[in-house]
Amino acid sequence: MNIMIAARHFDLTEPLKxxxxxxxxxxxxxxxxLMEAHVVIEMExxxxxxxxxxxxxxxxxxxxxxxYDTYLAVDNVIKKLKKQLKAHQERLKERKQKA
Known part of the structure; x- marks a missing residue:
């Protein structure tokens, strides 16, 4: 998977990356x-x-x-996406079982 990370209004550190x-x-x-992931981290x-x-x-x-914490924001966004992927995977399984 190709990962592209962009940081706006702050410097991206190696541990965060x-x-x-x-x-x-x-x-x-x-x-x-999975083909590509675009991550944008912005300080507001x-x-x-x-x-x-x-x-x-x-x-x-x-x-x-x-x-307020950069690491927590990253963890939360990945947690949300993981939930979406699980739901999508379940929908695909249901579709295959009914056919």
């Missing part, structure tokens, strides 16, 4: 056809806003989260 890559690697167990005054767009072969997923 490695944490994002590590957390995104855990999403690969939900779908084998004292709050951090994290946005994550995940592209697969068949669909796209988007989530965003805000927090």
């Amino acid at each position: 490695s944490r994002i890559e590590q957390r995104l690697a855990s999403l690969e167990k939900f779908s084998a056809d 005054e004292r709050r951090c806003k994290a946005e994550l767009t995940l592209h697969t072969r068949t669909s796209d997923f988007f989530a965003s989260a805000k927090s």
Whole structure:
């Protein structure tokens, strides 16, 4: 999976970058056809806003989260996306069982 990380209004540190890559690697167990992940982390005054767009072969997923802690915002946005991927996977399973 190709991961593109952008930081706005602050400098992206290496520990934060490695944490994002590590957390995104855990999403690969939900779908084998993950192609690209776009992560945008933006500082708004004292709050951090994290946005994550995940592209697969068949669909796209988007989530965003805000927090005062950058690491917490990243964890929350990945948690939201994981929930979306699980729901999508369940829908695909249901569709296959009915046919």
